Amino acid sequence: MIKTEFGLEVQNLRKVYKSNDANEPVVALEKLDLQVKKGSFFGLLGPNGAGKSTLINILAGLVIKTSGIVKIRHIDQDINVREFKRSIGVVPQETNFDPFLTPYESLNIQAGLYGVRKSDRQINQILKKLGLEGKSSAYMRSLSGGMRRRLLIGKALVHAPEVVILDEPTAGVDIELREMLWNYMKDLNAKGTTIILTTHYLEEAEALCEKIAILNKGELIACNDTSDLLAKVNLKVLNIKFNNLDPDKIKLPEKARLKKHQNQKLSISYNRNEIKIDQILECLKSQGLEIIDLSTEEADLADVFKLLTNKNNR
Numbered sequence: 001m002i003k004t005e006f007g008l009e010v011q012n013l014r015k016v017y018k019s020n021d022a023n024e025p026v027v028a029l030e031k032l033d034l035q036v037k038k039g040s041f042f043g044l045l046g047p048n049g050a051g052k053s054t055l056i057n058i059l060a061g062l063v064i065k066t067s068g069i070v071k072i073r074h075i076d077q078d079i080n081v082r083e084f085k086r087s088i089g090v091v092p093q094e095t096n097f098d099p100f101l102t103p104y105e106s107l108n109i110q111a112g113l114y115g116v117r118k119s120d121r122q123i124n125q126i127l128k129k130l131g132l133e134g135k136s137s138a139y140m141r142s143l144s145g146g147m148r149r150r151l152l153i154g155k156a157l158v159h160a161p162e163v164v165i166l167d168e169p170t171a172g173v174d175i176e177l178r179e180m181l182w183n184y185m186k187d188l189n190a191k192g193t194t195i196i197l198t199t200h201y202l203e204e205a206e207a208l209c210e211k212i213a214i215l216n217k218g219e220l221i222a223c224n225d226t227s228d229l230l231a232k233v234n235l236k237v238l239n240i241k242f243n244n245l246d247p248d249k250i251k252l253p254e255k256a257r258l259k260k261h262q263n264q265k266l267s268i269s270y271n272r273n274e275i276k277i278d279q280i281l282e283c284l285k286s287q288g289l290e291i292i293d294l295s296t297e298e299a300d301l302a303d304v305f306k307l308l309t310n311k312n313n314r
């Protein structure tokens, strides 16, 4: 039987941080299994402290796992150490550069560290793709935050890795740059690179990722095709416009949750498997709410995310 090879495979991964003071050790990842299809665009989501960076830092070789197996295809992180390193490019969250290097030098040194032959180096092409061609010999300290972030991406790409992992690459960047990074990631992915992305912008994950895993407190609580994830929870949003009633006094049925309240408009999300729209409306009307207008829409990933992570916290 031929064993399926994945772009990235994580088996029974566990990470316990031993505390340096009298605190309890922190279990950051527990029994984590993950399979990312080769060539896919994969989203890794989760609230703060879920363990995303721990996972990414383990993959990057910056954090030592407590136990478990990590592979890119058949390449095992602990067995094929060099090959694994060459197969992966990680874009960390924080920018940290030598102020006396230029972008060109920085990428060139990185390529050298990875043993990329001089004739194979594509430094100028990468700088151009990232919109940094005009800055190739500027000093690092003269680059804006957005430029440094792009350079970080360049550093992860100089050795043309088959798997690229980006830890919140678009955090705090303006719309123009965000679109450029999206296009760049899409382009890389179209050429066959497996892309794994963490982001706080759920609409970004929804737009880019075929499949999404949600981590919470070190455990995987969902891993589905993005469209299935949205469909699976059967979540709907009910928008109501009304002309009376003090918002603070409105009580929702237990199975419905308030998404947004603005002036005379209420947005309520609910799971169609758990409660019917009639029941919500009955409940509101019984409190004297006068409805002027009403519409429903499909929930977005943010609703699904809240639903799943809240459930897990109870």
Ligand code: ADP
Pocket (backbone or CB within 6 Å): 017, 018, 019, 026, 027, 028, 046, 047, 048, 049, 050, 051, 052, 053, 054, 055
């Ligand atoms: P995320 O990136 O999803 O926000 P992290 O992987 O950074 O989550 O953190 C997961 C958990 O591990 C948190 O409880 C965090 O406090 C803890 N943690 C992370 N790094 C360390 C460390 N170096 N030492 C001890 N605890 C840590």
Ligand code: MG
Pocket (backbone or CB within 6 Å): 052, 053, 054
């Ligand atoms: Mg993090």
